[in-house]
Amino acid sequence: MSSRPPRRGVLQISEVANDLIDPVLAKRAGINTMLLGSWDEIAGTAFADCTRPERITWPRRASEMAGEDGGYQPGVLTIACEGSRALFLSHQQGELIQRINGFFGFPAIKQVKIVQKPVTPPAKRRRPPRPLTGEAARHLDELVAGIEDDALKAALRRLGTAVLGRQKPTRR
Structure with missing residues (x-):
């Protein structure tokens, strides 16, 4: 399941969850939990609160359909963005593509597709x-x-x- 060597001792729940979730995300959306977890840093303070990566679409190649290995081609990242902020994001997409490719360490993304939709869940009011x-x-x-x-x-x-303030007082 994981490419990491087996360790003895305690496993972190995040490691187990990532090993279970990553194959599903990769198959359905072409992304992984590391990209989702690092999105705030990649998008920066201007867009972290109003954007979310949704999927990476990798191009189908004619050689791939013929059963040959035609080499690697960068994909298209679909990003959900709230309302009018999409216009500002579209002006910054070159820089965003550079940050994403820097995160991956190779030119993984050639284009960004922006989809306008709500991103942040409604805030819960806490007392x-x-x-x-x-x-x-x-x-x-x-x-x-x-x-x-x-x-x-x-x-x-x-x-x-x-x-x-949450702890109940102890009775003696």
Whole structure:
């Protein structure tokens, strides 16, 4: 199933899932989970939130139909893009093709086909966690006290508030 040598010990669930999902994605869409997982970096901040790769269409060659190996030809990547952002994406497609080919390490894509459709699922509304009080608040303050970076300290405080706010108090 996988080209990796067998390892002893613990396997990550992502490795098992990728080994199961990649053949299906490759057969149906010509893409893999690595491309999907790295899409935000490939598309960049301007397009990561409004685009999604859908499929790579590889051209059929006359020599392939005759049973010969006619060599490799780059494919066409279909990208779903939301509304008016498609126009901006079409102006940047040359750079995007370079980034995709850089990701693959060879000229895998020659063209991008843009399809306008919704990409992002509707945002779920989450209630902000209620502020901590008492012992939990003091404990969180102690945990982040030694952190000098203000942004990191604020992020850890938000995380700690969310985690500690969910825990049920222990009864003695």
